[in-house]
Amino acid sequence: MDEKIKDIPTSMPTSIVERKVEVVPQITDLPTSYGDTKIVLLPRDPWWCFAYWEIGEQTKQEIKNLYGENVKYVIRVYDVTNVINFDGKNANKYFDIEINPLANNWYINVAETNRSWCVDLGLITPDGKFIVVARSNIVMMPRYGVSPLTDEQWAVLQREFERLLELSGVSMIGKGSFDIAKLMRERWEELLAISQLQQFISSGFVSSFARREVEQLPKEFYLKADTELIVYGETLPDAKLYINGDEFKLSDDGRFSLRMSLPDGEKVIPIKAVSSDGTMQKEIVFIVIRKSEIK
Template sequence: MGMTDNDKRIEAQSMTAVPPSSKMERGETRQYPSHGLPPGYNEDKIMLMTRDPYWVHAYWEITENRKKNLMKEYSNDLFEKGRMVLRVYDVTGVDFNGSNARSYYDIDINESARNWYINVSQPNRDYIVEIGVIDKNGNYIMIVRSNKVKVPRDSVSDVIDERWMMVDEMYEKLFRLSGGHLIGLGSEEIMKMISQRISGELSSGGVSSFSGSGALPIKAEKPRKFWLVADTELIVYGATEPDAKLSVQGKTIPLDKDGTFSLRFALPDGDHFIPIKASSFDGLEEREIKITVKRKKD
């Protein structure tokens, strides 16, 4: 027998959350509203973050009011007939004003996108990203501009800071004061060295007096449980076309949606050869990088 409209209303009422002030019967459960993150914060904003020397990540929000104002200012079919893009500017060494970038390129995006991984291709550079629309006549209209970020180098710095250099005489003095000259000696040699130093100080008057008998008491040390453990691992990461086929050491490796990959290897002593090969989706192109790592633990 089907439910009447009245039955449905009664059932719906029985499923509503119990107000905090009401009394609950034994066996009842209280339902609370969800407090998840909001879909947006009603701000026209784009944020740019560095991921590694070759990739940055952008995320953004564009409000409906901003879109309506742009359509009112330019054209009602601005978003319907135009195409949205991320415009990536290289602003290394310039005070960017919107038109003085060293170079730029566009990435087509869909209107529903809210974030994007961007391959910047050149490390050790400064970048700014804008979201904009290219209208049906080919004119670019900026919607919002990001902060500036710098991607790091992909190699060891060749800059030597003279402030941290140390002449040999100063280094040797600090090394001896810190006890560094005792490194590598056994306990018997160290005790002999200390004894000789004390004898020299006694004969030269460097020590004025000792209490008690002339013998120097040597206090026995308690056994110590001091220890040290160290090891290494190797992380290999990179990126290629998202639809490419990738293999590392002959094993097929799945790519993330943006074409990136990251692998973690144990690194025992010895030589390690890590060939990385990528093939285009149609198999017509291949690229290969061979990495050799040597580890020696003394």
């Protein structure tokens, strides 16, 4: 039997379908430069700061046209501690660091702590003249050592410190977070009451009647005082440090700091550093005597 293929219409109904294509932006790396001429100074720790800079192409061409290529690039580091309106000529002192012309950042070691610094990116011509290319911001370095300031209202007395230590589980007494919260709340309310009372009296808005009310408070007189001991120092970062015979972890730059209670009596604190290969060692022994008198 013969089969006949039916004609298929050449024109078919069509429909328009809208397609929304979401364009995903390409993530590119940050540019290595922005065409500016500037230098920025950042503090790292009491002894080190970090500078990074950029010299624009136009500035590079001007340097080449005016001074040629036989110049030395330097960072001039100024000590501007307590200097008002630094202008490049009124620094306490300065020193130069010769740098590679292709460099764009540098770690700077400052020999003195607790100072303020500013740097110039510049060049020195063959005749010794210093040309400023860019000047940085002024930074005050992080302080080194124990702060001379104390805040008696927020000092944790030895008795309270020992209670907090016990509640933390050191003595395995099984206390819970409720006990810690209660102790902290009592301490907070005590400090808050003292602080508010002092601010209220010193504000100048207290009436004479209110002053009389303050004078009529219960005359229970007391005095609380205590001391603590802070031991700190430094050694080589790869050395091993022992305090009271126990190994103490050093920071990445070899420094250490330890806060200790200081009860009445004699306290002996041996501190020993041993080199990484074990061939050398140094030891310092602190002997601290506390004697309290209640009069």
